[in-house]
Amino acid sequence: MQDEISSPSSDEAPQAPRGEARRHDGPPRNGRRPQRGRPRHDRPKKNDVSGWVVLDKGVGITSTQAVAIVKRLFNAKKAGHAGTLDPLASGILPIALGEATKTVPFVMDGRKAYRFEVSWGVETDTDDAEGKPVATSDERPTREAVEAALPNFVGEIEQVPPRFSAIKIQGERAYDLARDGEVVELVARRVQIDHLSVIEHSGDRTVIAAECGKGTYVRALARDLGRLLGCHGHVSALRRTRVGPFEEANACSVEALEESTEAQLKPVETALDEVPAVAVSRDMGLRLMRGQPVILRGQDAPMEGKAYATCGGVLVAVGDVERGELVPHRVFHLGGTAPQPRN
Template identity: 65%
Template structure:
């Protein structure tokens, strides 16, 4: 009598994993309306994935607790990042009165409190002291380096952080609404200004203390929130394509110089060209050259000669 043996069930054929989309050369700017809770690094990854782009970077970090405009450069647009980062920025932010935190926003721990609350008249009277070129001490939790270490890393490790005041320019600071416990402001400022420091210093000057409870960036250089696309829109292929702005969009605030083909070839080789024509500028710190509607180079003009600083492969 033979022993019966059971036959093993046939295995299901395994499906091969879907191949990853091939990375491609994509050149241009995506102006993202970054949502609350998302890091700038994650935002760049979202945009990079939406376009299957080989190269991407952002123009100015926006903290997870802040929302709003985060310009992201793809491909050759990364060469124009400094023109965006050096531009003016605009914010809408809300200050909660009555407490100061070690981070100057809601993320930190409360280090001091006050029962006082300012009235709108007192706040408005103080704003001229915070406009123009002023001396500002950056927050202890900031990316400024001290002996090669980021201030926020030192602060998180419990070390005492002392930062020196430095000049910043605040071109506008106005009240949007005031309800007693909080006040919402609009600010326009230059590079290196910390809105958290504005809130901290306003609270100290008013004697009531304060910290940022809400922060939204609405403009960076030539880009405004009206240009911005949402994360949801970028996950839709058609809308993602519409969100891509040309590389030259970052250069909208500096002069454009049109050059002929031979001059364009010289610039692409990194060679200077003499600008001709009655209207050709003699001196300029920052300009960009186009030929046939194509961006060729950024540079400066000295004694009528265009000196290329960065050239583009578009």
């Protein structure tokens, strides 16, 4: 919805003399452009909302556009997402609001699951259906041939990312260089693929389920699988079914979010499902919020590794436990129920 423009008041600018044309282009003589839209002091105040929205992103919008939609619906001050989905892809796009943005790395590092369709016979320059054909074949693999080839891509493998990807080359995005016609040579990276299986197969296409780690490109997987089978291939449909602790069962559409925002907002610590939690006293919570370490006591206290602390059930900090001491790396300010540091 566009900002409303208020009607001219009694101090409106004088009308141009009859016969003279008004200027509608260029800045005024004082070098300042007239203010457009609603005056800043009249704009709605942004909300201090924190939490996760597990959006089921539809085909046709970018991840950035999806974040903007969610941010607008909540009127939130801050928002970000945990893992880009291409416009042609659908599925789980976790969106962090407010203090939840501090936990994005934990979700980004989590395992991911996909369901994708490979169309055989054509390899494209983008490795998906949007690209231009660069190689073709009349060969088509059998289901048995696809299943026999999949183990070659399970485990820790070397994978060359697609030319059209967000990877930076000397400060430039690979997809920007590729669109400008430059030859993009990307270096192979080590990625972890835990599981691959065939769900459906017909003569021209195969639907595959995948579970993998951070940095894996499904488009590159389809490309390399087609090359190995000698028939070429590209991703023609892609859906992400899980990101870290977030699954399809947790997800909501934009339409559901428009009906009720609060019902779809999940606590900040949902992103920390795989991190041990420890309850601390108010004094310890205040120390953590000042960035100071605290000694953990009790039989169940973690001795090493990542952990997050709560005070009165409210998330206070996340950090590393070193020799029984929690060293905070991120502190959280989640409202009146959280301990507030004293000046």
